[in-house]
Amino acid sequence: xxxxQEEEIILNSADRRIDTMGLYCPIPIIRTAAVMRKMKRGExxxxxxxxxxxxxxxxxxxxxxxxxxxxxxxxxxxEFHLFVRKGLGSGTAGEKRNRK
Amino acid sequence: xxxxxxxxxxxxxxxxxxIGLLSGGLDSTLAAKLLLDQGLTVIGLNYSTGFCMxxxxxxxxxxxxxxxxxxxxxLRAGSDLQFPVEIIDVADEYIGMVMxxxxxxxxxxxxxxxxxxxxxxxAKQYMKEVGGHFLFTGEVVAQRPMSQHRPTLRMIxxxxxxxxxxxxxxxxxxxxxxxxxxxxWVDRNGLLGIHGRGRKVQIALAEAYGIKEYPQPSxxxxxxxxxxxxxxxxxxxxxxxxxxxxxxxxVLLKVGRHFRLDxxxxxxxxxxxxxxxxxxxxxxxxxxxxxxxxxxxxxxLEGKVTDPLVELAAAMTARYSSHRDREGVEILCRHxxxxxxxxxxxxxxxxxxxxxxx
Ligand code: SF4
Numbered sequence: 001x002x003x004x005q006e007e008e009i010i011l012n013s014a015d016r017r018i019d020t021m022g023l024y025c026p027i028p029i030i031r032t033a034a035v036m037r038k039m040k041r042g043e044x045x046x047x048x049x050x051x052x053x054x055x056x057x058x059x060x061x062x063x064x065x066x067x068x069x070x071x072x073x074x075x076x077x078x079e080f081h082l083f084v085r086k087g088l089g090s091g092t093a094g095e096k097r098n099r100k
Numbered sequence: 101x102x103x104x105x106x107x108x109x110x111x112x113x114x115x116x117x118x119i120g121l122l123s124g125g126l127d128s129t130l131a132a133k134l135l136l137d138q139g140l141t142v143i144g145l146n147y148s149t150g151f152c153m154x155x156x157x158x159x160x161x162x163x164x165x166x167x168x169x170x171x172x173x174x175l176r177a178g179s180d181l182q183f184p185v186e187i188i189d190v191a192d193e194y195i196g197m198v199m200x201x202x203x204x205x206x207x208x209x210x211x212x213x214x215x216x217x218x219x220x221x222x223a224k225q226y227m228k229e230v231g232g233h234f235l236f237t238g239e240v241v242a243q244r245p246m247s248q249h250r251p252t253l254r255m256i257x258x259x260x261x262x263x264x265x266x267x268x269x270x271x272x273x274x275x276x277x278x279x280x281x282x283x284x285w286v287d288r289n290g291l292l293g294i295h296g297r298g299r300k301v302q303i304a305l306a307e308a309y310g311i312k313e314y315p316q317p318s319x320x321x322x323x324x325x326x327x328x329x330x331x332x333x334x335x336x337x338x339x340x341x342x343x344x345x346x347x348x349x350x351v352l353l354k355v356g357r358h359f360r361l362d363x364x365x366x367x368x369x370x371x372x373x374x375x376x377x378x379x380x381x382x383x384x385x386x387x388x389x390x391x392x393x394x395x396x397x398x399x400x401l402e403g404k405v406t407d408p409l410v411e412l413a414a415a416m417t418a419r420y421s422s423h424r425d426r427e428g429v430e431i432l433c434r435h436x437x438x439x440x441x442x443x444x445x446x447x448x449x450x451x452x453x454x455x456x457x458x
Contacts, residue, residue, distance in 0.1 A: 024156075025155045026155065057172045061175050
């Protein structure tokens with residue numbers, strides 16, 4: 001596999017997908033966190049959002065919580081597809097609940 | 101359960117879990133940094149109340165609004181300092197507190213003391229769930245008029261039943277010793293004794309720590325401290341039972357010009373293209389009015405709509421349209437079910453308009 005090829009594949013197909021179009025900040029990030037809690041390490045999630053600032057918030061959320069930010073693509077002016085990979089996780093309440 | 105019994109000898113402070121209220125402003129960022137530097141495990145909690153100005157600015161999405169100016173600052177802090185931040189939506193519950201705050205309001209509709217109690221209660225619950233050891237905030241003694249005076253800080257601690265388990269790292273040295281300090285979970289010498297409204301120490305510390313990207317403490321981040329919003333909010337409460345107000349209804353208090361048409365109905369007129377676009381998104385829930393073939397506000401009618409009220413709102417819409425100098429203006433009135441009709445309306449006179457303005 002050539003460098004970058006894996007990311008390219010992921011940007012077209014993720015293990016799970018959530019559509020948060022039309023939802024205001026911070027709901028898309030809250031939904032992302034909730035779905036990621038249920039996923040296994042290494043799995044990928046596609047988040048669709050109409051909030052352009054999520055392109056700043058999502059990488060920050062990933063860095064803060066120990067998940068991987070894989071990138072984004074635009075479908076039109078107001079439709080952003082962001083890709084994240086479940087990492088070690090943050091040890092937050094949701095994570096703990098999920099482990100039970 | 102709250103973890104108040106960590107190992108007798110702490111070999112590694114990372115075993116101690118500190119849970120903090122994190123706005124992402126400089127003070128809460130520095131408070132987290134002080135604890136991270138002592139090797140503790142830190143989790144930041146950012147509660148979304150529905151009254152955050154930043155979130156609303158994002159929803160409006162003005163094209164000239166730079167993304168970094170409206171980003172979530174708590175996430176930025178967590179990302180810069182590498183600790184997890186959890187955003188928690190409390191909007192529906194929060195509004196119940198705002199309607200009926202035990203300790204009253206500040207100069208506007210801001211119930212700052214109850215707000216702190218609400219968030220600390222939530223954080224305490226969270227701390228129990230994750231086996232945290234104590235809570236911390238970025239509060240500075242005597243920095244703010246209402247909620248940060250020493251007796252108030254003490255009272256908040258008592259009411260939340262957090263006696264001794266609430267650390268304020270920026271002011272710890274001028275406050276009584278807390279359990280985390282007494283038990284050696286935190287080294288009191290590594291905490292600060294900041295007091296009062298000045299910001300010099302915090303700014304110097306930010307520089308020393310290389311924290312560059314923090315929002316300026318303008319105070320303009322909570323709609324409840326905003327005069328216009330508070331006036332509209334009071335009006336909303338006066339004409340609608342408090343328990344009927346949902347957090348999503350509040351969104352419209354933040355946008356447009358507001359006019360009360362009668363006890364059961366008000367009109368909201370968009371002030372520019374961005375607001376019009378935003379308000380048009382509510383078309384399927386409210387009556388909307390617009391001048392035909394003219395520059396026009398999008399007008400929303402909220403509440404119980406009657407024919408005379410549609411005509412009143414049409415006159416207002418005509419007044420704010422680009423055809424305001426004409427004798428009559430065609431106004432397209434659209435029912436939420438999609439049916440439409442045209443009303444021919446004279447633009448309302450300025451004096452009359454003022455009678456209705458909220
Ligand atoms: S300004 Fe708003 S968010 Fe801040 S304490 Fe007061 S009510 Fe709460």
